[in-house]
Amino acid sequence: MTSQCGEAMASASTTSPRSSDLLTWYDRHRRTLPWRAEPGETADPYAVWLSEIMLQQTTVATVGPYYRAFLERWPDVTALAVAPLDDVLAMWSGLGYYARARRLHQCARQVVEEHGGRFPETEAQLLNLPGIGAYTAAAIAAIAFDARAVVIDGNVERVIARLFAVTDPLPPAKKTIRHHADALTPQNRAGDFAQAMMDLGATVCTPRNPACGICPWRDVCQGRHQGIAADLPRFVPKKPRPQRHGLAFWLARPDGAVLLRRRPEEGLLGGMLEVPSTPWRDDVWSLDEALTHAPVAAEWLLLPGVVRHGFTHFALDFQVAAAEVSDGDGSWYRPETDQDLALPTMTRKIIRHARSQL
Ligand code: SF4
Numbered sequence: 001m002t003s004q005c006g007e008a009m010a011s012a013s014t015t016s017p018r019s020s021d022l023l024t025w026y027d028r029h030r031r032t033l034p035w036r037a038e039p040g041e042t043a044d045p046y047a048v049w050l051s052e053i054m055l056q057q058t059t060v061a062t063v064g065p066y067y068r069a070f071l072e073r074w075p076d077v078t079a080l081a082v083a084p085l086d087d088v089l090a091m092w093s094g095l096g097y098y099a100r101a102r103r104l105h106q107c108a109r110q111v112v113e114e115h116g117g118r119f120p121e122t123e124a125q126l127l128n129l130p131g132i133g134a135y136t137a138a139a140i141a142a143i144a145f146d147a148r149a150v151v152i153d154g155n156v157e158r159v160i161a162r163l164f165a166v167t168d169p170l171p172p173a174k175k176t177i178r179h180h181a182d183a184l185t186p187q188n189r190a191g192d193f194a195q196a197m198m199d200l201g202a203t204v205c206t207p208r209n210p211a212c213g214i215c216p217w218r219d220v221c222q223g224r225h226q227g228i229a230a231d232l233p234r235f236v237p238k239k240p241r242p243q244r245h246g247l248a249f250w251l252a253r254p255d256g257a258v259l260l261r262r263r264p265e266e267g268l269l270g271g272m273l274e275v276p277s278t279p280w281r282d283d284v285w286s287l288d289e290a291l292t293h294a295p296v297a298a299e300w301l302l303l304p305g306v307v308r309h310g311f312t313h314f315a316l317d318f319q320v321a322a323a324e325v326s327d328g329d330g331s332w333y334r335p336e337t338d339q340d341l342a343l344p345t346m347t348r349k350i351i352r353h354a355r356s357q358l
Contacts, residue, residue: 017163017220019186019193025195025216031203032065033060036195043191044117045144046077052065052136053104057312058095060202066095067188071308078117078208081108089342098269098344103131121145137234149184151194154347155201162205162223169234177233242314247290248277248307250322250354251298257332260347272344273333275351280316287321292358295325295330298323303357309346316346320354 027039035051038042052064070091074080080088085105092101107130111119117141119127127135138149150162155172160177168176180229186193204211212224223229251259260273278285278293287302294300299323307318335341335351343351 005279005331015220017184017217021216022194022196023133023186023189026192026199028202029199031197031199039077043144045140047071048140048144049107049119049132052139053100053107053131056100056136057097062095065205072246073243076117077108077111077119077194080105081112084161084273086342087340090340092339093272094172094341094345094348096345098133098342101268105280107132108131119144121147123147123149124151130259130262139194140196144181146191148185148187148190149194150185151183152178152181152199153198156181156197158207159197159201159205160207161216162210162229163221165226165228166232167223167228167234169236171236175234225326242282243309244282244314244316245284245318246277246280247285247287247293247319247321248275248349248350249294249300250275250320250358251295251328252301252322252324252358253327253332257334258351259328259330260333260335261331269344269346272301272342272347273276273335273346274344275320275354284317285319285321290319290321294321296323296325298325303354305353307349307353307358309349320350320357322354322358336358 011187030036030039032038033051035047049065051063053069070080073091074083083105084101086184088105089098089101092098092104095101110129111117120129121144123137123140123141126140126302127130127134132140135151135153137151138151142148142151144148150175157174157177160166160180161173163239164176164180166180169178202217204215208230210224212218212221213231215221215224216222221229223232227336248258261274261276262274263269263274265271276293276295278290287300291300300323303320303322305320307320308314309318333341335343335347336355
């Protein structure tokens, strides 16, 4: 609990929170974001959709440059729909979660082919589009079309859990949180309300040290009143991520080109380029075992060190073995200078490691 929260507790009352108090705060303190319509402007559904897909599991600061680059290159959904998938993946490179980029492209095509290039306006219709789940459908319906939709992401869960002192842990408490969020969402200005909740969660009701003293709901917040706000929301303890291991084969030609391969279209990092490797498994590979998966028979040398990468559901450690050949079959690239390569962060890390060790 921060001192800011503690000082104000004496004045807390038990009146229910009102959406109008948050909207008044929003009118004064709203963040200026590249994808956000200014007051009086009409939101562009394409901009709202693009930003929401990019913001899934990524921060506002990271998304900004990507969003601007996408919008500059593909200013509307029709332009994005006709873009080659490889170009989209290359532009997405570094944002992670490449399946989202693939679905983004599919979604653009579907909007053009089935909806004449206009995003549908209802949550139910939006949910039928690739890559749009319950949160994103609600966010687009509310923000782009001002429909009354209940928009709940991690920020909103935190604010609601504190506001109503929901002490049951997430995810089981999701139903209770939805009930409160639904009751609080206004009929009018639902889009502004959703964005106000996001802003409050990002700037005031932050994960650590909520700034209760400047919160529009400080007098009615039950979590603050009870002195437990900073401890909420609670979570069911997570199981540790499993650790997996691979051994990557860095095969270089004298001219500096290296052998890369494309991952299968479906699944993790679908369609992206990678350094050829063994399968990923629970045990560390010895070089002898790994050599059956090497792309060519060569004088493989195990490089010192390990490349670490984290995926949502597991952590992955790579050892890297290196060899040089004069030429050979396969796809050869100069990853540092070739333009528009769809290189995921995992591949970039291995490239950096191999270059630094050789
Ligand atoms: Fe503090 Fe968050 Fe409650 Fe506002 S909603 S008073 S910032 S805990």
